[in-house]
Amino acid sequence: MQKVFFLVSCGPDEQSKATRAFQFAKLAAERGSLAGILLVDDAVYLAKPEIADRVRAVTGDSLADHAGWLREHVSGLPFLVCKPCCQARGVTVDDLDPLWVLGTGGAAMDVLIQDGVTTLSF
Template structure:
């Protein structure tokens, strides 16, 4: 099953951000084809210097979940405008990250079997 997980929170709401990343990890662990869409403050989760310091209340470590997703090759699609505004660039993002536009997200969401939003 194709799944797009959209995360709009990062350091502004670590619990919501962590829940989104954990949902993506759970879907990937279940063998689904996952794309993680990061927009708004969620774009910072693709920054390798930021995500290790994001910790949701009573949640597993964000660091472990992000690294598991990267190890599985899950693409982190970073909204280009959102990422650029927050200093998320090729110089600091995780290895599976790339800039994508709203048209890419809409196309992926329409082609997906499920879209989960956080």
């Protein structure tokens, strides 16, 4: 079965796009096809609960709802937040929702180079 890894670089200033990334990750997880997520650049702000709670698509979909579903229903997959991106933006590990762990592009690449894994970028 094909697995999908999500690379998200859009932050809270692109609310619809960011929410759709989480929605599609949830859809992949529901089908057993999620390989993981890496938040980079301004997307690292989405790992902060107080930010995620305010991000919505124009349709009203809530990023926090999708992230909450992933936290409750998915385990054993990498939910990574780019450590250098966090450091550059003053985001600390204490700021992050428990779903997320600090990681690097190298950790994401370790997942991406596995057979049967593709990526979607938002």
